[in-house]
Amino acid sequence: MLQSLPENIPDLPGVYIMKTRTGKVLYVGKAKSLRSRLRYYFQEGIDPRKARLMKDVEEISFIITENELEALALEANLIKQYKPRYNVILRDDKNYPYIKIVLNERFPHIEVARRIKQDGSLYFGPYIPAGVMWTALSFIRRNFNIRPCRYKLDKPMKPCIQYQMKRCPAPCAGLISEEEYRKALSEVILFLRGQKKELLEELEQRMYELSDRMLYEEAARVRDRIFSLRRLWESQRVVTSIMDEMDVIGFRYSEGNSEGGSIRYAFVILFLRNGLITGKKEFFFSSSEIDPSVVLQEFIEVFYSKEIIPPEIILLPQDPLEKEMLEKWLSQKRHGGVTLRIPLSDEEKGLLAMAEENARVFFEERSIKAERLMREIKDLLDLPSIPESIGAFDISTTSGKESTGGFIWYQGGEFLKERYRHVKVLYEEVIVDRDSHGTSGGEVTVRTAPNDYAMLEELIKRVIDNLGGEMPDLLIVDGGPGQLEILRRTVESKKEIINTPPMLVAIAKDPDRAFLVDGRIINLEGLSGPDEDAALLLRRIRDEAHRFAIMYHRKLRQKRLRQSLLEEIPGIGKKRRLELLRLYGSLDAIRKADPQEIAKKIPGIGIKRATLIIEHLRKAGNDGIS
Numbered sequence: 001m002l003q004s005l006p007e008n009i010p011d012l013p014g015v016y017i018m019k020t021r022t023g024k025v026l027y028v029g030k031a032k033s034l035r036s037r038l039r040y041y042f043q044e045g046i047d048p049r050k051a052r053l054m055k056d057v058e059e060i061s062f063i064i065t066e067n068e069l070e071a072l073a074l075e076a077n078l079i080k081q082y083k084p085r086y087n088v089i090l091r092d093d094k095n096y097p098y099i100k101i102v103l104n105e106r107f108p109h110i111e112v113a114r115r116i117k118q119d120g121s122l123y124f125g126p127y128i129p130a131g132v133m134w135t136a137l138s139f140i141r142r143n144f145n146i147r148p149c150r151y152k153l154d155k156p157m158k159p160c161i162q163y164q165m166k167r168c169p170a171p172c173a174g175l176i177s178e179e180e181y182r183k184a185l186s187e188v189i190l191f192l193r194g195q196k197k198e199l200l201e202e203l204e205q206r207m208y209e210l211s212d213r214m215l216y217e218e219a220a221r222v223r224d225r226i227f228s229l230r231r232l233w234e235s236q237r238v239v240t241s242i243m244d245e246m247d248v249i250g251f252r253y254s255e256g257n258s259e260g261g262s263i264r265y266a267f268v269i270l271f272l273r274n275g276l277i278t279g280k281k282e283f284f285f286s287s288s289e290i291d292p293s294v295v296l297q298e299f300i301e302v303f304y305s306k307e308i309i310p311p312e313i314i315l316l317p318q319d320p321l322e323k324e325m326l327e328k329w330l331s332q333k334r335h336g337g338v339t340l341r342i343p344l345s346d347e348e349k350g351l352l353a354m355a356e357e358n359a360r361v362f363f364e365e366r367s368i369k370a371e372r373l374m375r376e377i378k379d380l381l382d383l384p385s386i387p388e389s390i391g392a393f394d395i396s397t398t399s400g401k402e403s404t405g406g407f408i409w410y411q412g413g414e415f416l417k418e419r420y421r422h423v424k425v426l427y428e429e430v431i432v433d434r435d436s437h438g439t440s441g442g443e444v445t446v447r448t449a450p451n452d453y454a455m456l457e458e459l460i461k462r463v464i465d466n467l468g469g470e471m472p473d474l475l476i477v478d479g480g481p482g483q484l485e486i487l488r489r490t491v492e493s494k495k496e497i498i499n500t501p502p503m504l505v506a507i508a509k510d511p512d513r514a515f516l517v518d519g520r521i522i523n524l525e526g527l528s529g530p531d532e533d534a535a536l537l538l539r540r541i542r543d544e545a546h547r548f549a550i551m552y553h554r555k556l557r558q559k560r561l562r563q564s565l566l567e568e569i570p571g572i573g574k575k576r577r578l579e580l581l582r583l584y585g586s587l588d589a590i591r592k593a594d595p596q597e598i599a600k601k602i603p604g605i606g607i608k609r610a611t612l613i614i615e616h617l618r619k620a621g622n623d624g625i626s
Contacts, residue, residue, distance in 0.1 A: 265285055
C-alpha cells in the first residue's frame with residue numbers, strides 16, 4: 001500500500017492508473033490536475049470505499065494529455081481495455097447493429113453495420129434488440145425498389161431471381177437509371193427517419209402520376225406500398241409526439257455496508273426514435289463509488305465509448321458530475337450537438353418515469369434475489385459474513401493426459417465470463433519402480449502419473465497470480481477434505497498478494513455435501529425451503545466449474561487426437577497430415593473420401609495407402625474419435 005503521493009505526479013490534465021504490486025489495473029481516472037485529484041486519496045478520513053481501494057494500490061502511473069476533454073476520451077478507452085475492478089464495467093461487449101446506407105456508390109446498397117465509420121454513409125439505429133432491425137430490413141426489401149445485394153456493379157450482368165420476384169430494379173443490368181434509383185432510395189431514407197407524412201405524400205403523388213400516364217400496373221404497386229406502410233405504422237404504438245432522437249436513462253441503486261461494501265446499480269436505457277421506443281438495454285453491476293453522479297458519469301462514458309452514435313438528446317434523472325465535458329465529448333462522437341439534461345416537458349417526465357420504473361423492476365429482480373441467495377448460503381454454511389462473490393476450482397484429466405483446470409466467478413446473480421480462467425496443468429509425478437533386489441540392482445522402470453492434489457495446487461496458484469490477488473469472497477473446490485486442505489494451504493501461501501482472505505469450502509458429489517475448514521460436514525441433499533435454494537446454487541456453481549474445466553480438457557484432447565491419428569499411419573508424417581487436413585478440412589471428411597480421389601490429389605499417396613488411411617480413420621470413428 002502506498003503511504004504517500006509520489007513526487008513525480010504533475011499539476012497537469014491527464015489520466016491516472018492505479019495498480020497492484022503485480023501490475024493489475026484496479027482503477028482508471030481522469031483529472032484536470034493530476035496532483036490535486038490524487039492528493040485526495042492520501043487524506044485521512046476518506047470514504048471507506050476509497051480506503052478499500054487504496055489498501056490494494058501499490059503503484060500509480062499517469063498519462064498527460066493536452067486538455068481535460070482528451071483525458072476523458074482516453075479514460076473511456078482505458079476502462080474498456082483493462083476493465084478495472086473499481087470502475088463501472090458493463091459486461092455487454094457487443095457493438096449494437098445499425099442499418100447502413102452506403103452512399104458512395106452509383107446505386108447505393110443497404111447493409112447491417114456494427115462499427116461506425118466516417119465514410120459518408122448514413123446510419124440508422126441502434127436497434128436493440130436486433131429483431132426490430134431485421135423486421136425493418138425485410139419490410140424495405142419487400143416494399144421499396146432497392147437492390148438487396150452488395151455486389152460491385154462495375155460490369156453489366158444478368159438480373160437474378162430477385163428481379164423476377166419484383167424485389168430488385170436490376171441496376172446491374174442497366175434496367176433502372178441512376179436518377180430513378182436515387183429517388184427510390186430517398187423513400188427508404190424517409191421511412192427510416194420516420195417522416196411518415198412526407199413519404200406518404202411523395203408516394204401518393206407518384207401513384208397519381210403513373211395513373212395519369214396509364215401505367216396502371218406500376219401505380220397499383222405504389223398503391224400497395226402505401227397500404228403496407230399505413231398498416232405498419234398503425235400497428236406501432238407511438239408513445240410520444242417527440243420526434244427528436246433521444247435516449248432516456250433511468251437507474252436504481254442500493255448502498256452496501258458502511259465498511260465500504262459495493263453499491264449495486266441497475267441502469268435501463270430506452271431508445272426513442274421518431275416517437276417510438278425502438279429498444280431497451282439493461283445493465284446491472286456493482287461499484288465502490290458512493291456518489292451516484294460520479295457513477296452516472298462513468299456509465300455514460302463507458303456506454304457511449306462503444307461503436308455507437310449518441311442521439312441529439314439524452315434525458316437523465318440528474319446531472320452527471322462533469323456535464324459540459326461529457327456533452328463536448330459526445331458531440332465530437334456524433335459530429336453534431338448532443339445535450340444532456342433532465343426532463344423539461346410533461347411528456348419527457350413521463351418517459352423518464354418509464355425508464356426509472358423499468359430500472360426499479362430490473363433492480364429488484366436481480367439484486368434482491370441475488371442478495372437473498374447469498375444470505376441463505378451464509379446461513380446454511382454458517383459463514384462469518386455474507387459473500388458478495390463466489391469462485392470455484394476444478395481439475396479435469398484423462399489418465400494424466402491433457403490435464404486442465406478451470407476457475408469460474410459468480411456475482412450479482414450471474415456468472416461473470418470475463419473472470420473465468422482455464423489452465424493447462426503441467427504437473428506430472430515421476431514414479432520409479434524397482435524389482436525385489438532393492439535400490440542397488442535389478443530392473444528400473446520410470447513412469448509418470450497424474451497427481452490430483454499437485455495439479456489442483458498449481459491451478460490455484462496460477463489463477464491467483466493471473467488475477468493479481470483479486471479473489472471472490474467465497475472459494476469453492478470440487479472435492480472433499482483433501483482438496484479443501486490444498487485450497488487452504490495454497491491460499492495461505494499467497495496471502496501477501498491476496499486482497500482480502502476468502503472463506504473456503506469444498507463441495508463433494510454422491511452424495512452432495514459441504515466440507516468446511518473447521519471440520520464440519522453439511523449435507524446438501526434432502527433440504528427444503530431457503531436451505532434447498534442455497535444448496536442448489538452451491539451445486540450449480542460447482543457444476544459450472546466442472547463444465548468449464550472439462551470443456552477445455554475435451555478441446556485439447558480432441559486437438560491431440562486429430563493431430564496424432566493420421567501420424568499413426570505408416571508413411572504419413574506431419575507434412576502429409578497437414579496436406580490432408582488442408583484439402584478436406586476435417587477427419588470426418590477424409591474418412592468419407594474416395595481412395596482414388598486422395599491418391600490423385602496428394603502426390604506420394606497411392607491408392608493402397610489412401611485405403612489404409614480411410615480404414616484407420618473409420619476404425620477410430622467406431623471407437624468414438626471424431
